[in-house]
Amino acid sequence: MRFWIFLLAICLGADALAESVVPTRTIRANAIITEIDVVTKSGRIANGFDRALDVIGQEAKTTLYAGRPILFDDVGPPALVTRNQIVMLRFETGGLVITTEGRSLERGGIGDRVRIMNLSSRATLFGQIHADGSVHVKN
Structure with a gap:
């Protein structure tokens, strides 16, 4: 007991x-x-x-x-991308890879989803920040 x-x-x-x-x-x-x-x-x-x-x-x-x-x-993890920073955009689908420059509209760290403006088309996109500081856009 x-x-x-x-x-x-x-x-x-x-x-x-x-x-x-x-x-x-x-x-x-x-x-x-x-x-x-x-x-x-x-x-x-x-x-x-x-x-x-x-x-x-x-x-x-x-x-x-x-x-x-x-x-x-x-x-959270430290930010890799700051607001207004120029970043490399990467879009992959079915073997097609497109890379271009974009301007980050938000601040974020690895794995964060941020808004990016494509500098060529001025379109606003969403992408995920990777360890190398590039942003991968999903379709």
Whole structure:
């Protein structure tokens, strides 16, 4: 019986041992988070980070305030493409590959879907940013 009471006490106390990642200072949107910017604090938030390594190197999507837990939607991969940047557009379908230049109308990181203006036709397209900084347009 004592074993079960002990086990129950351990399970209920597990949340007390859990930690949340919080900023040490105010971090502005679009800033890259470094190891001196965050610490862990006791207490757990359901949709927040519990390891500082998961946040370090990410980019703040919104302003992060000191002492408030960092939530999953508050950070993301660093932007590769900035607004008004000239990027390479790539369209592939059935063996046909078309490449041209475009102007990014939005800011984004790897895997983000952004609006792009084709500089030749002035048409607005949507594409996904790849690791090399090019934007692949889907049909």
